[in-house]
Amino acid sequence: MRATSASAQKLAAGRSRGPNTSMFLRMLLRAAVRRRGRATTALLAMVVAAAVATTVLDLYADVQAKLRSEFRNYGANIVLAAKNGASLPPDALAKVESRLNGRGFAAPFALIVARTRSGQPVVVASTDFDRVRQLDRWWSVNRWPSASGEALVGVHALAFVSQQKQPFDLTFDGRTISLTPVGTVQTGAAEDNRVYLSLPDFVSWTGVQPSTVEVAASGSTEEITAIMRELSQAIPAAEVRPVRQIMEGEARVLGKTRATLFAASALIIVTAALCVLSTLTGWVFDRRKDFAMMKALGASGGLLNAFFAAEAAILGAVGAVIGYAAGIGLAAWIGRINFHASIAPRFSVLPVVMAASIAVTLLAAIFPISLLGRVQPAVILRGE
Amino acid sequence: MFARLVYESFRRQKRRKLLAGAAITLGVTVATAMIAVATDIGDKISRELRTIGANLVVTPQDDTLDVEIGGVHLEPPSDHAYLNEGDLPKIKGIFWHNNITAFAPMLPTNVTVGFPAEGGTKKLEVTVLGTYFAKQISFGKDTFVTGVRKTHSWWRVSGSWPDDDSSTVLIGERLARTLPYKPGSDIDLAGHPAKIAGILSSGGAEDDEIVAPLALAQQILGKPGAVRRIYVSAVTKPEDALARRDPKSLSGAMYDRWYCSPYPQSIAYQLQEAIPHSHAEQIRQVAQNEGAVLTKVEGLFFLVTLAALLASALAVSAAMATAIFERRGEVGLMKALGAGKMAVASIFFAEATLLALIGGLAGFVAGGVLARQIGRAIFDSQISVQPVLLPVILVIAVLVTTLGSATAIRSAVSLDPVYALRGEL
Numbered sequence: 001m002r003a004t005s006a007s008a009q010k011l012a013a014g015r016s017r018g019p020n021t022s023m024f025l026r027m028l029l030r031a032a033v034r035r036r037g038r039a040t041t042a043l044l045a046m047v048v049a050a051a052v053a054t055t056v057l058d059l060y061a062d063v064q065a066k067l068r069s070e071f072r073n074y075g076a077n078i079v080l081a082a083k084n085g086a087s088l089p090p091d092a093l094a095k096v097e098s099r100l101n102g103r104g105f106a107a108p109f110a111l112i113v114a115r116t117r118s119g120q121p122v123v124v125a126s127t128d129f130d131r132v133r134q135l136d137r138w139w140s141v142n143r144w145p146s147a148s149g150e151a152l153v154g155v156h157a158l159a160f161v162s163q164q165k166q167p168f169d170l171t172f173d174g175r176t177i178s179l180t181p182v183g184t185v186q187t188g189a190a191e192d193n194r195v196y197l198s199l200p201d202f203v204s205w206t207g208v209q210p211s212t213v214e215v216a217a218s219g220s221t222e223e224i225t226a227i228m229r230e231l232s233q234a235i236p237a238a239e240v241r242p243v244r245q246i247m248e249g250e251a252r253v254l255g256k257t258r259a260t261l262f263a264a265s266a267l268i269i270v271t272a273a274l275c276v277l278s279t280l281t282g283w284v285f286d287r288r289k290d291f292a293m294m295k296a297l298g299a300s301g302g303l304l305n306a307f308f309a310a311e312a313a314i315l316g317a318v319g320a321v322i323g324y325a326a327g328i329g330l331a332a333w334i335g336r337i338n339f340h341a342s343i344a345p346r347f348s349v350l351p352v353v354m355a356a357s358i359a360v361t362l363l364a365a366i367f368p369i370s371l372l373g374r375v376q377p378a379v380i381l382r383g384e
Numbered sequence: 385m386f387a388r389l390v391y392e393s394f395r396r397q398k399r400r401k402l403l404a405g406a407a408i409t410l411g412v413t414v415a416t417a418m419i420a421v422a423t424d425i426g427d428k429i430s431r432e433l434r435t436i437g438a439n440l441v442v443t444p445q446d447d448t449l450d451v452e453i454g455g456v457h458l459e460p461p462s463d464h465a466y467l468n469e470g471d472l473p474k475i476k477g478i479f480w481h482n483n484i485t486a487f488a489p490m491l492p493t494n495v496t497v498g499f500p501a502e503g504g505t506k507k508l509e510v511t512v513l514g515t516y517f518a519k520q521i522s523f524g525k526d527t528f529v530t531g532v533r534k535t536h537s538w539w540r541v542s543g544s545w546p547d548d549d550s551s552t553v554l555i556g557e558r559l560a561r562t563l564p565y566k567p568g569s570d571i572d573l574a575g576h577p578a579k580i581a582g583i584l585s586s587g588g589a590e591d592d593e594i595v596a597p598l599a600l601a602q603q604i605l606g607k608p609g610a611v612r613r614i615y616v617s618a619v620t621k622p623e624d625a626l627a628r629r630d631p632k633s634l635s636g637a638m639y640d641r642w643y644c645s646p647y648p649q650s651i652a653y654q655l656q657e658a659i660p661h662s663h664a665e666q667i668r669q670v671a672q673n674e675g676a677v678l679t680k681v682e683g684l685f686f687l688v689t690l691a692a693l694l695a696s697a698l699a700v701s702a703a704m705a706t707a708i709f710e711r712r713g714e715v716g717l718m719k720a721l722g723a724g725k726m727a728v729a730s731i732f733f734a735e736a737t738l739l740a741l742i743g744g745l746a747g748f749v750a751g752g753v754l755a756r757q758i759g760r761a762i763f764d765s766q767i768s769v770q771p772v773l774l775p776v777i778l779v780i781a782v783l784v785t786t787l788g789s790a791t792a793i794r795s796a797v798s799l800d801p802v803y804a805l806r807g808e809l
Contacts, residue, residue: 045702052695056688063684070680074436074673085454111453121451121458138668160449188441188667193450244587245538249436256432257681259762260421261688267414267754268692275699278407282706330691338683 049272050323076214126202143183280364292380316361407703408743411696416751438615455589486534514601543567543582622675701788744781
């Protein structure tokens with residue numbers, strides 16, 4: 001009661017000098033400090049709602065990029081093949097990598113059919129092992145070749161080319177090479193039936209240059225289409241084509257995941273907004289005595305509306321800022337434990353969360369104020 | 385008296401109860417729908433990932449070495465080992481048959497195609513790949529349709545798809561640039577007349593091949609019933625430490641758990657059991673990465689569901705706190721008439737529990753409908769809520785509601801009745 005009468009006196013004093021801004025601010029501040037408990041509850045609801053909204057918005061904006069990088073583990077999504085069975089120009093790989101500029105991986109491949117000493121035909125492939133390790137991460141390899149004369153043999157081909165991992169000979173075009181099988185590769189696909197050599201060994205043995213370059217480019221569909229266009233302009237001797245099943249599968253999964261996340265985010269944000277709405281409505285309603293007192297002392301309807309609206313807006317803004325900070329922390333944590341890569345804070349989310357918070361708090365204040373505005377202050381002050 | 389108080393409170397304060405009940409219903413709806421979506425998302429995304437192709441391959445046990453470059457098979461065809469086409473329906477008889485979305489047999493064989501060109505007839509060695517397009521197969525009482533149209537859904541055909549029982553074929557788009565054939569023209573495949581139904585664009589080796597019904601390829605090869613390999617598309621679970629163990633090294637109970645989990649490895653093992661003299665293996669490019677993508681998507685939705693649960697718990701407790709705060713006058717009256725703190729608190733808790741049960745039930749039903757709508761709108765298939773979830777949801781609803789009201793109830797009952805009745809804090 002003391003507080004109310006003190007503020008009433010001050011209000012009266014203020015009014016004798018006409019409306020004054022410092023009084024308005026003081027009342028706003030006092031209202032928050034005096035009724036700490038209720039104000040804190042309302043603020044807490046606002047903070048949690050803003051935090052959850054920031055988290056899902058942040059995730060929604062970033063999930064596509066995060067999942068795209070998972071899909072790059074599927075390997076190439078673009079293949080450059082020399083036209084009509086020829087070889088690619090020797091600078092093809094360098095051109096591809098300069099176009100990619102770090103946005104993906106590329107590896108060259110060359111294929112021929114050689115014969116073992118017993119006359120068994122076998123496909124011999126050649127590639128750059130360091131690049132293949134980045135491009136085709138699903139290859140299950142027990143040991144990668146590191147020196148000249150070492151070969152990586154498909155698990156299925158091993159029995160046909162070499163007994164007990166003994167060195168073996170292969171013949172192509174009348175020339176023979178002797179190789180040591182240092183490791184095996186298992187993929188469940190064509191690679192299991194092949195023998196892999198390093199490019200220098202292969203070229204000096206066969207004289208055949210790589211005929212395809214497989215590229216795993218990262219980026220959105222438009223970016224990849226642009227990369228494909230650039231590549232076919234830069235290397236006219238090659239046919240550039242997409243690996244369609246990877247592109248289509250990726251698009252489908254990303255689309256569906258995003259749509260589901262959108263539905264989930266909408267549900268969460270609506271729930272959080274309703275929570276804030278019900279808490280704040282209760283809070284404003286609770287302060288009907290302040291309202292009645294101010295009105296009894298002669299405050300105009302417009303001034304009162306402005307007072308409560310300012311209060312609600314400040315609560316919304318403060319809640320949004322704290323909630324935003326908590327939300328980006330939460331999103332970063334989710335990014336780290338789920339995607340092992342942090343989700344960068346998006347500053348574009350802040351104005352959205354801020355505007356939505358203020359809108360919700362204002363909405364929450366309008367209903368009780370319009371209700372109270374129609375009631376005589378005497379009725380409220382008598383506690384009815 | 386107690387029961388009457390609770391009953392009357394529900395009868396007389398319909399508006400307030402409706403508001404609090406609506407908040408609980410909404411909270412439970414969101415929670416139920418999110419839990420249903422999160423538990424089902426792995427299965428749904430796994431089915432979407434089947435667009436990338438088969439994840440398992442079955443080959444003959446004593447297989448010969450494939451010599452294939454760019455869609456052309458260079459090995460002599462005579463010395464191959466084959467699987468038996470008659471064993472194919474058995475794939476639908478394995479333990480995880482419901483997880484097998486489709487399979488397609490493959491039989492490559494080489495033919496020499498002669499075609500008119502400048503200066504006489506030219507000859508070209510072409511691989512004819514025999515397969516099922518959309519073949520109806522029956523196993524026991526079930527019939528199902530399977531083939532490349534399901535396992536290789538990225539294949540595009542201009543013209544029409546061939547019929548599995550006809551001698552119509554598809555011709556790869558790069559091959560079609562060399563050969564002067566169009567959809568509708570006749571082609572001679574090593575003495576077997578065939579008609580070109582369409583031009584196939586696959587983005588892979590098949591663009592240089594002719595794709596024919598399996599029966600036609602078997603006739604060309606002269607081996608009825610022969611199949612070189614089978615591609616199987618299965619919905620699998622991301623592999624974990626148990627999946628990578630060798631089944632022979634597992635104890636009885638562990639073996640059962642391994643066998644009864646839809647790991648790529650255990651489905652491959654069961655395929656091997658079903659098809660005699662076969663070797664089944666995962667296609668690592670598809671199977672391994674699928675696990676990684678699935679784990680990420682499932683993890684994401686698990687965390688988002690936690691956020692949804694947090695938001696709905698908060699909404700429920702906020703609504704309850706407001707509802708109780710408004711009833712301080714009532715508390716004052718009861719206390720003035722001699723009710724103890726315990727008596728007043730127990731009335732409020734009983735009301736909250738009742739409200740939670742009613743709201744929880746309504747929310748569970750609404751959440752089920754919502755989950756189904758999400759499933760239909762996004763995945764074109766159902767997301768169903770397990771009835772087992774109902775008691776769990778109800779317990780959570782009651783807990784959240786009572787815990788959410790606890791602070792408000794405590795401050796309400798500890799109020800001096802005089803102030804409460806005068807409406808002062």
